[in-house]
Every structure is written in C-alpha cells, then in structure tokens.
Amino acid sequence: MLRSDRIEGARTQMGAxxxxxxxxxxxxxxxxxxxxxxxxxxxxxxxxxxxxxxxxAEDRGKSERQTLKLAF
Structure with missing residues (x-):
C-alpha cells in the first residue's frame, strides 16, 4: 500500500x-x-x-470500523 493511500484512509477515518x-x-x-x-x-x-x-452515530461507527480494515 502506498503512503498516500494510508494518508487518505486516515483522513476518511478521522471524518468518520x-x-x-x-x-x-x-x-x-x-x-x-x-x-x-x-x-x-x-x-x-x-x-x-x-x-x-x-x-x-452507530452507522458512522460501523463505517469507521470498515475504514480501519481497509486502511491498514
């Protein structure tokens, strides 16, 4: 995974x-x-x-967990 992909994943995670x-x-x-x-x-x-x-909030929490799986 490229560094830029990890950074974008972190941004998405923080938004969630x-x-x-x-x-x-x-x-x-x-x-x-x-x-x-x-x-x-x-x-x-x-x-x-x-x-x-x-x-x-629950929906955002689910989205956050899915983002974490994809980001790392």
Whole structure:
C-alpha cells in the first residue's frame, strides 16, 4: 500500500470519528432536553431525535470500523 493511500484512509477515518462523536453528542443533548421538557409531546420529540442521532452515530461507527480494515 502506498503512503498516500494510508494518508487518505486516515483522513476518511478521522471524518468518520468526528461524525460519530458529533452524533453521539447530539443524542446526549436531545436526551437531556427530553428530561427537562415539561410537556410529554415535547419530551417525545426530543427522545425521537435522540434515537435518530444514536442511529446515525452507530452507522458512522460501523463505517469507521470498515475504514480501519481497509486502511491498514
């Protein structure tokens, strides 16, 4: 494998990690908002958002693991 290929793989990996962390952070924020919301409908909206962000984080995590296998 060429050095340039490894560098490009690392860039792809870092993007996936950053996206994964971003979506995890957003899921935590949405859960906190759900807990602090007074209205049940608003709580449900934030819980739904948290679930969607968690799914995105999981998808990014899978992508990251696949990238690691390809990069090295």
């Amino acid at each position: 990690v950053n996206e994964n962390e971003y979506y995890q952070r957003r899921a935590e924020q949405a859960r906190a908002l759900a807990e602090s919301a007074a209205l049940p409908d608003v709580q449900a909206i934030h819980r739904d958002m948290a679930d969607r962000y968690a799914e995105l």
